[in-house]
Amino acid sequence: MNRSAITIPVITVLIIALLWQLLSLYLDTIILPAPRAVFVRLLDEMSRESFWHHFIASSWRITAGMTLAFLLAVPLGLILGSSTRLDRLSAPLVYLGYPVPKIVFLPLILLIFGLGNLSKIVLIALIIFFQIFIPTRDAVRSIEPEVIYALQSLGGSRWDYYRHVVWPVALPGIFTALRIGTGTAVAVLFFVESISARHGIGFYLIDSWGRADYTAVFVGIIALAIMGIVLYECFDALEKRICRWKNV
Amino acid sequence: MTSYRTNRPSELLRVDGIEKTFIQGKARKTVLSGISFSLDRNDTAAIVGPSGCGKTTLLIMIAGLIPPDEGTVSLNGLPQRGPTRKIAYVPQHYGLFPWKTVRENMLLGARLQHIAITNERIRSLEKELGITGMDRLYPRQLSGGQRQRVALARALLLTPSLLLLDEPFAAIDALTRERLQYQLLAVQHHEGFSYIIVTHNIEEAVMLGRRILVMDGNGRGCAAEFKNAGAGTRGYRDSDVFIRQCTAVRHALENAQ
Numbered sequence: 434m435n436r437s438a439i440t441i442p443v444i445t446v447l448i449i450a451l452l453w454q455l456l457s458l459y460l461d462t463i464i465l466p467a468p469r470a471v472f473v474r475l476l477d478e479m480s481r482e483s484f485w486h487h488f489i490a491s492s493w494r495i496t497a498g499m500t501l502a503f504l505l506a507v508p509l510g511l512i513l514g515s516s517t518r519l520d521r522l523s524a525p526l527v528y529l530g531y532p533v534p535k536i537v538f539l540p541l542i543l544l545i546f547g548l549g550n551l552s553k554i555v556l557i558a559l560i561i562f563f564q565i566f567i568p569t570r571d572a573v574r575s576i577e578p579e580v581i582y583a584l585q586s587l588g589g590s591r592w593d594y595y596r597h598v599v600w601p602v603a604l605p606g607i608f609t610a611l612r613i614g615t616g617t618a619v620a621v622l623f624f625v626e627s628i629s630a631r632h633g634i635g636f637y638l639i640d641s642w643g644r645a646d647y648t649a650v651f652v653g654i655i656a657l658a659i660m661g662i663v664l665y666e667c668f669d670a671l672e673k674r675i676c677r678w679k680n681v
Numbered sequence: 682m683t684s685y686r687t688n689r690p691s692e693l694l695r696v697d698g699i700e701k702t703f704i705q706g707k708a709r710k711t712v713l714s715g716i717s718f719s720l721d722r723n724d725t726a727a728i729v730g731p732s733g734c735g736k737t738t739l740l741i742m743i744a745g746l747i748p749p750d751e752g753t754v755s756l757n758g759l760p761q762r763g764p765t766r767k768i769a770y771v772p773q774h775y776g777l778f779p780w781k782t783v784r785e786n787m788l789l790g791a792r793l794q795h796i797a798i799t800n801e802r803i804r805s806l807e808k809e810l811g812i813t814g815m816d817r818l819y820p821r822q823l824s825g826g827q828r829q830r831v832a833l834a835r836a837l838l839l840t841p842s843l844l845l846l847d848e849p850f851a852a853i854d855a856l857t858r859e860r861l862q863y864q865l866l867a868v869q870h871h872e873g874f875s876y877i878i879v880t881h882n883i884e885e886a887v888m889l890g891r892r893i894l895v896m897d898g899n900g901r902g903c904a905a906e907f908k909n910a911g912a913g914t915r916g917y918r919d920s921d922v923f924i925r926q927c928t929a930v931r932h933a934l935e936n937a938q
Contacts (some may be wrong), residue, residue: 443685466695565838577774579772579773579776580749580776580778582741582744582770582772582776583770583772583776583777583778584778584789585746585764586744586746586764586768586769586770586776587789587790587793587794587835587839588764588766588790588793588794589793590793595776597781597789598778601778601780602780604780605749617857676780677782677819678780678821680821681818681821681822
């Protein structure tokens, strides 16, 4: 890893902390505690089992939701992108389904899947599904006939086409969608946990807010941010490893 | 164009009265109509013609990648009904897969067809084409000329009887293009396959094709055919015959527009 890959994020975090400290000093209000106080509280919370209980519950929901979205959206995107007929048949559903804000289905999802983990996972998957499906389908659609002819002339079968052409063509788009989807997934997680949960960082944050414990609110914000950053970096590292040709 | 009914022992390829019409919405466009010609083993042909006259479509049909609406393509007297190992097709933009290394690209055909290729064979072809030491590079790390040679190596590793090249040197500078033309001739001489090259470049057609087919610009098939026995021979490019052939092909091409 080159040095700038470490120093630039460190400097960025230090600049944010400095600006935060200055703003906290200027406003001098309990609504914006100083970064040092938040950091000390974060370390304190990390030593408690209950905090990890919240963190693990949220991590499981977001990971399961994104995995479910990936498992549904990628195969469907690959199939519809490589079949003009199926793509045409499914187009009305996609055009109707994509622009609808899926968050409005929350009451229905809670009624169908209950107040447990499943409803939260389903909602995250439903919202992330289109964010992965559309770029996957479009990446496959963009395959030039010349590439298909090249594979066929080498003796490639339909399965070889999916394995050696469709999948590698779609991969960079899938990783981009996953990275973008991470932010959305964290936002949905917070929203759904703040409404219908007894565990999770979303619940922890809203509960702290209700108790006017603003230092804990910031601890919750940092925990959600860390969750998003870790997922984002995981997808980034995976892409660099799997799509090596992109970085040469 | 003459319909070819004979099947000489030396004949490798026979294209007999093939036609192709593409339908887009309500529009129908006949890109090829009544094309017939044959090619012997070890023989070479160049196809020239105005843009959109169906040169690439013709190559793709010979490769068995799309079927003709009418007519037949036969190899060694047997009608073709799909891609075959005996015919290798190198597309205009080389058809290399950017996500595979040079080595993976070169060996893909052999892998898909479960053909064992010895390291000696790979090394000898790499040496002949001047692409040694590039195995672990990706196509985007190569120049246009190097990509073309890798695509050629990939096709030749399958030891085809017929190589189809679609404007192979179109995006390459003049000097590299000339060097690649000589390399193609040398490899063809050494490996003993036939090839058909589609090109927009008249000099290239006259240098590389012992037969030159000039296609009609209105989908009416072949407008003219030239025998060009000197193609590929040493010093041919500087001879008077070469210049006369170029002029004749140019006139045929002007009439074919």
